[in-house]
Amino acid sequence: MREILKLQDVSLTYQAENGEVQALDQISFTAQEGEMIGIVGPSGCGKSTLLSIIAGLEPATYGSILLGGEPVIGVSEKIGYMLQKDNLLNWRTIRSNVLLGLEIRRMLTEENIAYVENLLQTYGLAEFADKYPSQLSGGMRQRAALIRTLATRPELLLLDEAFSALDYQTRLTVSDDVLGILRKEKKTALIVTHDIPESISMSDRIIVLTDRPGRVKSIHNMEFPPRPGQTYMLPLERRNTPAFGQYFNLIWKELDVHVETQ
Amino acid sequence: MLKRSKKVGEAPLTQERAAYLEARRKRTWAIRLCQILILVCLITLWEILARVGVIDSFIMSQPSRVLKTLGNLQNNGLLMHVGVTCFETLAGFLLGVVLGNLIALTLWWSDFLSKVAEPYLVVLNALPKVALGPVIIIWAGAGMQAIIVMALAISLIVTVLEMLGGFLSTDPELIKMARTFRATRRQTFTKIIFPSNLHTLFNSLKINIGLSLVGVIAGEFLVSRAGLGYLIVYGGQVFQMDLVMTSVIILALVAALLYRGVTLVERLVLDAISHTKV
Numbered sequence: 029m030r031e032i033l034k035l036q037d038v039s040l041t042y043q044a045e046n047g048e049v050q051a052l053d054q055i056s057f058t059a060q061e062g063e064m065i066g067i068v069g070p071s072g073c074g075k076s077t078l079l080s081i082i083a084g085l086e087p088a089t090y091g092s093i094l095l096g097g098e099p100v101i102g103v104s105e106k107i108g109y110m111l112q113k114d115n116l117l118n119w120r121t122i123r124s125n126v127l128l129g130l131e132i133r134r135m136l137t138e139e140n141i142a143y144v145e146n147l148l149q150t151y152g153l154a155e156f157a158d159k160y161p162s163q164l165s166g167g168m169r170q171r172a173a174l175i176r177t178l179a180t181r182p183e184l185l186l187l188d189e190a191f192s193a194l195d196y197q198t199r200l201t202v203s204d205d206v207l208g209i210l211r212k213e214k215k216t217a218l219i220v221t222h223d224i225p226e227s228i229s230m231s232d233r234i235i236v237l238t239d240r241p242g243r244v245k246s247i248h249n250m251e252f253p254p255r256p257g258q259t260y261m262l263p264l265e266r267r268n269t270p271a272f273g274q275y276f277n278l279i280w281k282e283l284d285v286h287v288e289t290q
Numbered sequence: 291m292l293k294r295s296k297k298v299g300e301a302p303l304t305q306e307r308a309a310y311l312e313a314r315r316k317r318t319w320a321i322r323l324c325q326i327l328i329l330v331c332l333i334t335l336w337e338i339l340a341r342v343g344v345i346d347s348f349i350m351s352q353p354s355r356v357l358k359t360l361g362n363l364q365n366n367g368l369l370m371h372v373g374v375t376c377f378e379t380l381a382g383f384l385l386g387v388v389l390g391n392l393i394a395l396t397l398w399w400s401d402f403l404s405k406v407a408e409p410y411l412v413v414l415n416a417l418p419k420v421a422l423g424p425v426i427i428i429w430a431g432a433g434m435q436a437i438i439v440m441a442l443a444i445s446l447i448v449t450v451l452e453m454l455g456g457f458l459s460t461d462p463e464l465i466k467m468a469r470t471f472r473a474t475r476r477q478t479f480t481k482i483i484f485p486s487n488l489h490t491l492f493n494s495l496k497i498n499i500g501l502s503l504v505g506v507i508a509g510e511f512l513v514s515r516a517g518l519g520y521l522i523v524y525g526g527q528v529f530q531m532d533l534v535m536t537s538v539i540i541l542a543l544v545a546a547l548l549y550r551g552v553t554l555v556e557r558l559v560l561d562a563i564s565h566t567k568v
Contacts, residue, residue, distance in 0.1 A: 083470060085466070085469060085470070102472075103469060103470065103472045105472060107470070108470075109466075109467070109470035111463055111466065111467060112463070113463050115461075115463050115464050115467040117464070117481075117482070117485070117486075119485050119488075119563060128468075128471065128481070129471040131481075132468060132471040132472065132473045132477050132481065133471055133472060180471065
């Protein structure tokens, strides 16, 4: 397996008005091709900041990030980012929305358009291509956002709380849906979430970060052997296995969540 | 005819639904009727009071004399006066919109510049622009150009503030999304910021069309030889209240029509390029 991402001692200190804040402290890990890596940690530990750094949206103060063997300088075109909201532009049709990334990068070639049309077809959005986002359900909108991200054929996907804006039931089905698509397209992904069960259901490995400044506290392999005839086990199925509860207890203890009265 | 949405249209109307729709229609009619009645009553009362001599029609004018003046004005080039005022208003308005948006874009582009400009914008916004009238006349020359500059001066700063506010409060998540695709600042503006702020733009247009008219009338008071503002001032000077009243009434109609024009353009544009939820 090919190593897609390698972080070495990534640290971030930023200057605020009332002093220096250390947000991330020597984060190191690697991601192999096709791996789903969950990142969990207490709120404010810098999970989202870490993704921003990996994407090249902001520079790290120290450390190196290699993406496919090359250092990340500026926003990388090998990366696809999914945010909490679908961020579909409501004045554009779904088709025009999913082509936005290619349009911005000036890559609207016939081949790329055909690729996107194919994605729309495969993932059941072809008949909604001329509709506007407001005419679609939350789950379908999120799927459209995923296709917009996949359109530029990223090597690595970053999911930043990508499902937390959805209601609970939609969230379960959409995360199942999205992970199915990512597995099928053989993508590598970093999945940041504050939701422990969601992380366990989606990841091959979970990286637990400490409270600020975020450090790697521990890394856990999630083993959910696929049933015969399958190549992987999808999130909803994982949630019904006995191992799921055990992993939950493990991560819960690792996170050392105190009952906070806020 | 009732407008029916697809879903409801297929099912037969229930009695309650029909009654509800009927009641709503009646209410709408009642409101319209009252609005018209008030106008008719006021005009009639005005005419009667003037005829029986309770009010002095030399000072207050009266509807029949307004009508007569209107007839005379047609010979005296009323349309020309209306045209001049409309032209000056639209010219000042369009200049204000274009320049205002360009300045707002510049300030959005450079955070530093916008911070530097902030106190100036605040003071200029608070300053009653009409006070600049004499300065504008001397600088731009007594004539139509001064009036257009006046309309521009009144609407410009408001446009800048409104549009800049809109640009800066665009959903940061949308901007981040564009950045992840390596959008340049220019692309971010044309693809995200500006289209996100179409509503801001039309709100500012609706405010500005009125403000431009204020600027034009104030300008015409000061320098012009044509236009509705000129007619009002001239009528006042020669104590012809009929002329003043007639001009004011026409001005009210012009103002309403200009505003209507903007809302019409808004509807057309929004229908053409975006999907508005019904």
